[in-house]
Amino acid sequence: MTVVLDQNATPRTAARSAPTAKPTLVGLTRADLSQCLKEIGVADKALRMRVNQLWRWIYVSGVTSFSSMSNVSKDLRTELEDTYSLDRPEIVSEQVSEDGTRKWLLRLAKSATDAKAPEVETVYIPEAGRGTLCISSQVGCTLTCTFCHTGTQRLVRNLTAQEIAAQIIVAKDRIGDWPDSAAPGDGRLLPDGDRKITNIVLMGMGEPLYNFDNVREAMDITSDNEGLSLSKRRITLSTSGVVPEIARWGAESGTMLAISMHATNNDLRNELVPINKKYPIEKLLDACRVYPGLSNAKRITFEYVMLKGVNDSIAEAKALVRLLAGIPAKINLIPFNPWPNSPYECSDWEQIERFADVVNRAGYASPVRTPRGRDIFAACGQLKSESVRLKASERQAPKASG
Numbered sequence: 001m002t003v004v005l006d007q008n009a010t011p012r013t014a015a016r017s018a019p020t021a022k023p024t025l026v027g028l029t030r031a032d033l034s035q036c037l038k039e040i041g042v043a044d045k046a047l048r049m050r051v052n053q054l055w056r057w058i059y060v061s062g063v064t065s066f067s068s069m070s071n072v073s074k075d076l077r078t079e080l081e082d083t084y085s086l087d088r089p090e091i092v093s094e095q096v097s098e099d100g101t102r103k104w105l106l107r108l109a110k111s112a113t114d115a116k117a118p119e120v121e122t123v124y125i126p127e128a129g130r131g132t133l134c135i136s137s138q139v140g141c142t143l144t145c146t147f148c149h150t151g152t153q154r155l156v157r158n159l160t161a162q163e164i165a166a167q168i169i170v171a172k173d174r175i176g177d178w179p180d181s182a183a184p185g186d187g188r189l190l191p192d193g194d195r196k197i198t199n200i201v202l203m204g205m206g207e208p209l210y211n212f213d214n215v216r217e218a219m220d221i222t223s224d225n226e227g228l229s230l231s232k233r234r235i236t237l238s239t240s241g242v243v244p245e246i247a248r249w250g251a252e253s254g255t256m257l258a259i260s261m262h263a264t265n266n267d268l269r270n271e272l273v274p275i276n277k278k279y280p281i282e283k284l285l286d287a288c289r290v291y292p293g294l295s296n297a298k299r300i301t302f303e304y305v306m307l308k309g310v311n312d313s314i315a316e317a318k319a320l321v322r323l324l325a326g327i328p329a330k331i332n333l334i335p336f337n338p339w340p341n342s343p344y345e346c347s348d349w350e351q352i353e354r355f356a357d358v359v360n361r362a363g364y365a366s367p368v369r370t371p372r373g374r375d376i377f378a379a380c381g382q383l384k385s386e387s388v389r390l391k392a393s394e395r396q397a398p399k400a401s402g
């Protein structure tokens with residue numbers, strides 16, 4: 001179901017932000033904000049204080065206008081207003097699933113190398129007591145996992161840290177997840193007053209470890225405890241298995257980790273998750289074993305998509321359990337989410353249960369992930385936008401100044 005946006009439903013912000021030509025401060029790091037303030041003449045000695053003020057207005061209060069920044073001097077507010085904006089990515093469409101899952105197609109600002117404004121998808125999944133936001137790290141993906149819809153879309157480009165963080169801001173606007181949201185918001189199962197976004201998963205479009213620095217910066221913004229304040233324990237990065245970057249991610253960011261496992265032998269994993277040809281299962285599991293901070297309370301999630309007749313035998317369930325022995329692990333069985341012309345079918349429910357039984361008996365609790373938002377193609381691996389990459393010959397060379 002595609003809904004027409006009802007502007008009255010969220011009186012605090014226009015659902016479609018009317019993008020101005022002015023660069024937006026939303027989604028910037030402290031260092032970037034500092035630079036922006038410098039450029040409008042804020043003195044060095046005042047920078048830290050001013051950055052802290054902006055930071056709180058943007059990431060704690062979620063204001064959409066400089067005039068709301070009551071502790072910022074009037075002169076500076078005018079200066080900010082003249083030079084910058086607080087624009088969010090534009091919500092092009094919003095789809096609401098029968099189960100309350102919401103999928104937004106977001107249009108980002110066009111950069112110099114973009115053929116047109118790129119579009120990405122962000123998904124909000126409300127559940128009892130928690131709300132998970134699934135965000136994208138790239139437009140498209142360089143990898144070509146055979147069961148994944150995003151994998152059929154070539155990589156258009158990496159998202160900037162700002163564009164990754166801004167997905168959280170726009171979602172908070174839309175569901176009313178700011179402290180003084182005028183609208184009760186729509187966290188569905190979450191009582192009013194509770195935070196509606198409690199967890200972030202990097203499981204949208206793209207391979208986050210192929211956009212390492214930007215994703216790390218964005219997660220630093222997200223986990224800053226004077227701002228969005230989502231602890232790293234509540235952020236999960238999912239990777240198809242970019243082995244050399246796993247250790248680096250552990251050292252430099254240290255969020256929770258999820259691995260797209262999907263097969264128990266290299267032949268099949270080479271086929272399903274082709275990056276396996278470069279980094280086979282043994283190397284991947286070695287990287288997992290040394291991921292920092294693992295314990296029973298902090299486990300790696302192994303995702304396993306259930307493909308009928310491909311990877312769903314009982315022998316494979318047993319092999320999976322054997323492979324993961326000794327690694328603090330959770331196993332998430334994901335019923336395959338079909339997409340138009342997808343080459344697989346989802347395993348039968350009885351088979352998923354039999355597979356889950358083996359996994360359960362090995363001590364892994366409640367491993368089947370209920371598909372959310374399937375009716376609106378918002379479930380894992382169904383995301384794809386129409387953005388295409390500009391051929392080099394079509395890219396406009398940045399104009400020389402002067």
Ligand code: SAH
Pocket residue numbers: 145147148149202203204205206207208238239240259260261303305334335336337338339380381382
């Ligand atoms: N690129 C990263 C993160 C995005 S995909 C990765 O591959 O891990 C998020 C999860 O959805 C991954 O586990 C991925 O394997 C899974 N997935 C992809 N397509 C799917 C589909 N059609 N049905 C179910 N899960 C899928």
Ligand code: SF4
Pocket residue numbers: 141142143144145148149150151152204205206207240260381
């Ligand atoms: Fe890319 Fe992940 Fe999809 Fe594979 S599963 S194609 S890595 S988004």
